[in-house]
Amino acid sequence: MSDHRFTPDDTGSLIAPAAARTPRHPHHLRYERPAGTARTGPGGHGAAGAPRxxxxxxxxxxxxxxxxxxxxxxxxxxxxxxxxxxxxx
Incomplete structure (x- = not known):
């Protein structure tokens, strides 16, 4: 094994700390279903008056x-x- 051990000291590091870095992907697009909403039946057909x-x-x-x-x-x-x-x- 190597005598070198990892140390959390980042002095002299070429990589900026996570808090200082700008996000690589400023977008993360997604769908979310609001809590408490009911889904319609299979094929999108629900009972008359059922929530969409x-x-x-x-x-x-x-x-x-x-x-x-x-x-x-x-x-x-x-x-x-x-x-x-x-x-x-």
Missing amino acids: DLTVVTCACGLTTPAMPDADARLVYEEHRNVIRDETG
């Missing part, structure tokens, strides 16, 4: 939508994904 599927779109950059129908959430998700692609490309 609701989804919240969130991103690490600060985007948070209110609970909205899945189709609308998908549009917001796709639009934001295009914005992310334009920023990185």
Whole structure:
């Protein structure tokens, strides 16, 4: 074995501490189902008057939508994904 031991001393380190580094990926886009919302039956068919599927779109950059129908959430998700692609490309 080696006589060298790891020490937490980072003096002279070329890598900045985690708190000082800028995030590599400022976006983390995802869907979330709000607590307390019921899902419809298989195939998206539910009983008459049953609550519709609701989804919240969130991103690490600060985007948070209110609970909205899945189709609308998908549009917001796709639009934001295009914005992310334009920023990185």
